[in-house]
Amino acid sequence: xxxxxxxxxxxxxxxxxxxxxxxxxxxxxxxxxxxxxxxxxxxxxxxxxxxxxxxxxxxxxxxxxxxxxxxxxxxxxxxxxxxxxxxxxxxxxxxxxxxxxxxxxxxxxxxxxxxxxxxxxxxxxxxxxxxxxxxxxxxxxxxxxxxxxxxxx
Numbered sequence: 223x224x225x226x227x228x229x230x231x232x233x234x235x236x237x238x239x240x241x242x243x244x245x246x247x248x249x250x251x252x253x254x255x256x257x258x259x260x261x262x263x264x265x266x267x268x269x270x271x272x273x274x275x276x277x278x279x280x281x282x283x284x285x286x287x288x289x290x291x292x293x294x295x296x297x298x299x300x301x302x303x304x305x306x307x308x309x310x311x312x313x314x315x316x317x318x319x320x321x322x323x324x325x326x327x328x329x330x331x332x333x334x335x336x337x338x339x340x341x342x343x344x345x346x347x348x349x350x351x352x353x354x355x356x357x358x359x360x361x362x363x364x365x366x367x368x369x370x371x372x373x374x375x
Contacts, residue, residue: 310340
């Protein structure tokens with residue numbers, strides 16, 4: 223009788239576990255815009271210059287108007303730079319303290335399409351190897367954060 227009770231309890235447990243959706247065990251996915259790399263070396267000499275070139279990728283499925291976005295960069299939790307537009311052409315004529323330029327397919331047209339990357343060339347020394355780097359992408363129209371991603375430099 224005890225064996226039958228244990229078997230029935232095991233069957234009920236299995237049925238209950240089957241009712242729990244499988245997605246509840248899945249790890250959360252990556253945000254729609256991610257940091258895919260941070261370069262610390264000079265492009266021309268390869269020497270360590272703390273160059274702080276951050277590569278961002280539109281990892282989602284949404285097409286963004288890059289002028290409607292701004293990027294806020296943090297180093298070890300402290301805000302270090304705000305890029306007021308992610309449109310490379312419009313950045314040139316704007317006040318852009320802390321960022322030298324933007325380049326890549328995600329910033330050279332008005333739209334940042336899925337799978338496209340852009341490089342934010344921040345001032346040398348902004349990030350050093352081992353620092354915790356966070357980028358927060360904000361929709362300037364609503365003020366809402368649409369993506370936040372953190373990596374080790």
